[in-house]
Amino acid sequence: MPTTPFAIAQLVVCVALAIVFVAMGTAHFRPRSRRVMARMIPPALRFDGLARPEILVAFTGVCEIVGGVGLLIPAVRLAAGVCLAVFLVAVFPANAYAARNRDRFGALAVPLIPRLIAQILLIALCIVAVI
Numbered sequence: 363m364p365t366t367p368f369a370i371a372q373l374v375v376c377v378a379l380a381i382v383f384v385a386m387g388t389a390h391f392r393p394r395s396r397r398v399m400a401r402m403i404p405p406a407l408r409f410d411g412l413a414r415p416e417i418l419v420a421f422t423g424v425c426e427i428v429g430g431v432g433l434l435i436p437a438v439r440l441a442a443g444v445c446l447a448v449f450l451v452a453v454f455p456a457n458a459y460a461a462r463n464r465d466r467f468g469a470l471a472v473p474l475i476p477r478l479i480a481q482i483l484l485i486a487l488c489i490v491a492v493i
Contacts, residue, residue, distance in 0.1 A: 384430040390420060407456075425446075433446070
């Protein structure tokens with residue numbers, strides 16, 4: 363059990379991030395959300411086979427769920443935090459594409475600068491959670 367203020371704060375960040383990532387990951391499996399998220403994948407990243415948008419959405423959902431759960435397991439916490447930070451960088455092109463096409467994506471199209479700030483904050487929290 364953590365005893366220092368930093369260790370307690372770190373545990374709180376881990377639990378909060380786990381909840382956020384698991385919730386975001388499960389959203390990838392709701393039919394309506396899955397369709398919208400598949401449309402958010404930029405055309406340049408769409409391919410037949412394993413990189414079909416629907417498969418990428420499912421894969422990223424699994425990544426978020428597994429990473430979120432991993433933050434709660436001390437033995438894999440470091441790997442989970444690093445993987446989630448890399449994941450956040452990897453999915454940013456889809457978020458940027460949605461931001462540039464607000465008329466197509468509506469409320470999901472968070473403006474680019476706030477989205478970038480949120481991504482950087484999440485990356486920083488992933489790092490703080492595991493250092």
